Amino acid sequence: MNQIIFQHDSVLSDVHMFLPMARQRMTRLNNVGQPVFISKFKFLSNAEKPERNDEGTRENSDTETHSAQGEDEEEDSERNVEPALDEDGDLDVTHRPRNDSTEDSSSRSREVVCPVILKQSHNSALQNEEDQDDEADECFDDIIRLEHTMATPLEDVGKQVWRGALLLADFILSEPLLFKGATVVELGAGAGLTSVIMATLAKRVYCTDVGEDLLSMCRRNISLNEHMIERAGGEVRVRQLDWLQSDLCTDPDVDLSWTEEEVADIHDNTSFIIAADVCYDDDLTDGLFRTLYRLCNNFAHACTVFISIEKRFNFTLRNMDVSCDAYNHFRHCLSQLEDLVDGQCSYTVEQIPSTFPQFLQYERIDQLELWKVTAKRVPFDGAQSNSEQCTS
Ligand SMILES: C[S@@+](CC[C@H](N)C(=O)[O-])C[C@H]1O[C@@H](n2cnc3c(N)ncnc32)[C@H](O)[C@@H]1O
Incomplete structure (x- = not known):
């Protein structure tokens, strides 16, 4: 599926709004024929958290998370807001918040963010890679994978x-x-x-x-x-x-x-x-x-x-x-x-x-x-x- 069709009575969550036409990983059609996608929701690393007051610090948190991607990769994704192509020419879209340290906190809070969207698989080699990715994700406590649909009634x-x-x-x-x-x-x-x-x-x-x-x-x-x-x-x-x-x-x-x-x-x-x-x-x-x-x-x-x-x-x-x-x-x-x-x-x-x-x-x-x-x-x-x- 390269394009998502919007009906006149469709509603689309802001979480998915920023990449409505991007190539995404569709996993299946659900029982009512809607395409189901899978997205990753990754916890921000400590450095990306906004300034905050003292209450409820996460120092003792059991869910303290670690970056699943390497530091270099994160920096790259912050620098490259343009979608990148992978070796097969597929769009490999990773949207991350801009992190301009010159901006004040109020403008930072309005940074546009959305889940990391995976590419759609077309061949078994890619599917294998994705299966391996999924297995790798299971080693981390900072990535939630969710199936969802888009632009639903x-x-x-x-x-x-x-x-x-x-x-x-x-x-x-x-x-x-x-x-x-x-x-x-x-x-x-x-x-x-x-x-x-x-x-x-x-x-x-x-x-x-x-x-x-x-x-x-x-x-x-x-x-x-x-x-x-x-x-x-x-x-x-x-x-x-x-x-x-x-x-x-x-x-x-x-x-x-x-x-x-x-x-x-x-x-x-x-x-x-x-x-x-x-x-x-x-x-x-x-x-x-x-x-x-x-x-x-x-x-x-x-x-x-x-x-x-x-x-x-x-x-x-x-x-x-x-x-x-x-x-x-x-x-x-x-x-x-x-x-x-x-x-x-x-x-x-x-x-x-x-x-x-x-x-x-x-x-x-x-x-x-x-x-x-x-x-x-x-x-x-x-x-x-x-x-x-x-x-x-
Ligand atoms: C806008 S969605 C929010 C879903 C989810 N909590 C989130 O924020 O992503 C509203 C939710 O309310 C549920 N809902 C609507 N009518 C309901 C009802 N009569 N009983 C229980 N849940 C209902 C919908 O199925 C839907 O999952």
């Missing part, structure tokens, strides 16, 4: 990787002690990047989403990175969790449904819920907040929720202006949760400043935000239930 956005996942992944990597050994539920995990990162620290991650095709791609991505997860002693279980359903599916005949033991495990042991870029449609956002509410109410312990969001501005005919309706609805749901008095849980909400270090390559724009919700059980005092739109 809205209902398939989970098959792409979104910047919110990279922001949340950075936060997780900046707080290794916080997540160490935890049981975590990810909602709307998509391709699974954040769950993979979390599983390098946590004990168990329930990586959840909806859709047979998406979940099977997510499961493949977990397998592709199993070496990293296993080495860290973590575990990822991919499961169905639909925000528009009130119960977890425990039907054993349904693929990726929950066992009774797993339901008990999340109720008894979950201390974190994470979700990246999941608020882009108001009805789904309402479903997401209802799910958060139900989960937190069933948990035995306090739970902290981290949600990343990208504030997207769109022109709407309704407003005849540019507005960020999905973001505003998200903030409204946060406020409702915080105001909720139901005698079961109390919720506090705060925004986490995006000053934590950057471990992955992407453009950390100002519109990317991370929010923290803390849910604490309150002793039963007969307080009146105050069911609100987002939580009833």
